[in-house]
Amino acid sequence: MTEVYSIDPLIIKTPYEITYKHSYGKTSKFFTSLSSGKLMTTRCEHCKVTFLPPRADCPNCLRETKWVEISGKGTIHTFTTLYFSGEKFLKDLPFQLVYVDLEGVDTLFLTRLKTKDMKKVKVGMKIRMRISKELEWRSSDVWAEPYE
Numbered sequence: 001m002t003e004v005y006s007i008d009p010l011i012i013k014t015p016y017e018i019t020y021k022h023s024y025g026k027t028s029k030f031f032t033s034l035s036s037g038k039l040m041t042t043r044c045e046h047c048k049v050t051f052l053p054p055r056a057d058c059p060n061c062l063r064e065t066k067w068v069e070i071s072g073k074g075t076i077h078t079f080t081t082l083y084f085s086g087e088k089f090l091k092d093l094p095f096q097l098v099y100v101d102l103e104g105v106d107t108l109f110l111t112r113l114k115t116k117d118m119k120k121v122k123v124g125m126k127i128r129m130r131i132s133k134e135l136e137w138r139s140s141d142v143w144a145e146p147y148e
């Protein structure tokens with residue numbers, strides 16, 4: 001049902017829903033491995049580079065990458081605090097997004113930080129990745145938490 005908020009200018013509120021069918025293709029293993037509690041990503045054995053998010057093919061030499069398990073431990077490279085977000089996360093505001101340096105990974109990984117004290121967050125802080133027990137097969141199934 002459409003609601004009218006104002007006449008001049010005309011502003012309406014109307015339900016909007018889509019069903020989105022998405023394939024993770026060659027990077028599906030990242031998500032399917034989460035169900036067994038593993039954090040997997042890809043590595044180019046030729047270039048000796050490990051990517052996260054996983055890449056099916058190396059952007060440097062274009063060779064196919066191999067899957068490797070990572071510990072999920074690392075440090076905060078940089079962070080920001082969000083005071084607005086997409087609808088799914090509005091209830092959690094404010095929260096922090098972080099780029100993390102993970103052990104055994106050569107790229108930075110953007111993820112959400114879940115912490116009880118946002119004021120203590122700083123660059124270089126130790127974190128570990130956590131995996132949701134109720135997978136939605138989305139990137140929000142993993143996040144970082146302070147560690148130690």
Ligand SMILES: [Zn+2]
Nearest residue numbers: 044047058061
């Ligand atoms: Zn390569």
